[in-house]
Amino acid sequence: MVLPSAHYQGFGSDTGSSPPESRLPGSIFAEGWLDLREHADHAARATALHEPLVRWLQQRSGLLGPLQMVDLGCGHGSNPRYLTSRLPGPQQWLLMDHDGELLERTSQRCSQLVDNSQRAISVTRRQADLKQPAALDIERADLISASALIDLVSAHWLEQLVECCHQHEAAALLTLSIDGVIELFDDQQRRYEEPPDRRLLEALHQHQQRDKGFGKALGSQGPDRAKILFEACSYQVTTARSDWQLKADSPADRALLRQLLGGWRTALQEQLPKEETMIEDWYLRHIQRLDDEQLSARIGHIDLLALPPESGI
Template structure:
């Protein structure tokens, strides 16, 4: 997903990096965006993946009273952990992994009082790490590697490394909120209303989403299909489920989120189509007027993926 330029989480070619000596500067902007999208993310998550994941984790734990070893890769401000912890059964030990040390510290503090589905406290640790090479990260004892809203930023090779990491350690993977290229605009009654100009610009946006985001050529909206194929090739049992954002025209927080999305889309399109800036500017302001009038909503397509190791893998 293309974020507003000031809110992207990693080394994106589309935006200037925070000034040297002030690593928290970009993180503050990122957290503003992440806070804004959290309600939509949590409402969209595919709950039908939780029972098979919980069943597998309990089988993995057996009679042991040891905590489950869970990883949140590219954890951001901890939205994925806040969503999952109260939905997973049994003692939990989470490892938060991100490249931003200041953000990691704030996130671990923010998540320190979370509990599992039986209201028992969980344990949270953190690790600052470069995320570019999943195989270089030591997840030897992990039961589950999870990531949210990350796959569209990474490359095919990065996903192959992640699948290999899960295969080596017989770990499950839960990879959620991956964009799949669906953007449907709707009016106040919920009827689709995108026109030919919208479709042309969204196609250009899809190409922009495949620029290098710091992990090699980004998969963009091809990420869900690539992830499924790669994990199945490694022997995992893969289940996917839709996790679309449904943003209503008259709901204030949905309109605020959409306004930020359009801002990010405008900036990306200006880079992708530099000779069409007047067209893009008119398109952007037309949709802002519709948002201000409570006449524009959207469905933004996402998929969640659960990959379980082959039966008997340990």
């Protein structure tokens, strides 16, 4: 079975395939969802991109003071918590999110982090709605990072992000972007497919490209579009897979997959309102297989690293 992924992050946008605790488009997703997905996010990250980014940051370090890192839509800080100890310093992070209360908790949490030389990092925060153009008015940046973002934004918004990176000669690390593929398996790791899947695939693709607050969403086209835009600015772009591998015998993976199935059900019912009964039956069959530990999944994602021209790396 192949289905496009529903994907979320705490910067205040809805993919249209929302877990049960998500709110309306333009609002932040519950921290419980962010906690639930973090183990899969961290396990999936493309480690092959670390070494070239570290080398580039080492060259950049000290030129204008501490390395200035920006995390767009930081949510509860999963991205900096993953990156800081793997990257050189000194690091000063600017965390951006539209939810002020969450942003305060996240900045306090991240202020305890250290870089790869065990030096404490510095953290500042900025409450900003990323849907507004002024959100990308950044004074200085060496690295601009975002997780689970570019599948939600419009082509025009992505162009603005690339221009922002180019203006600052900053590297970009855009991680965990959906590539439009989910494979489901049975307990013997055989592909599991049902007759309605092709129709549901197309419906979910269409739903992913609805306006998420930024204009028509790129959906699974996001990684390819980002690569084209950065290369047009002579950036050196490297992509690597960062798939979620959700196992039937893992309680944490089953909990995450349960939330995803609920999100797909909601999206499909919105996209195919006359097929509610068929969609509900489809959903309940999958939930039963999940409860019986007979359903696992590979959720396709792409990580992208873009290094400025003449970086020599």
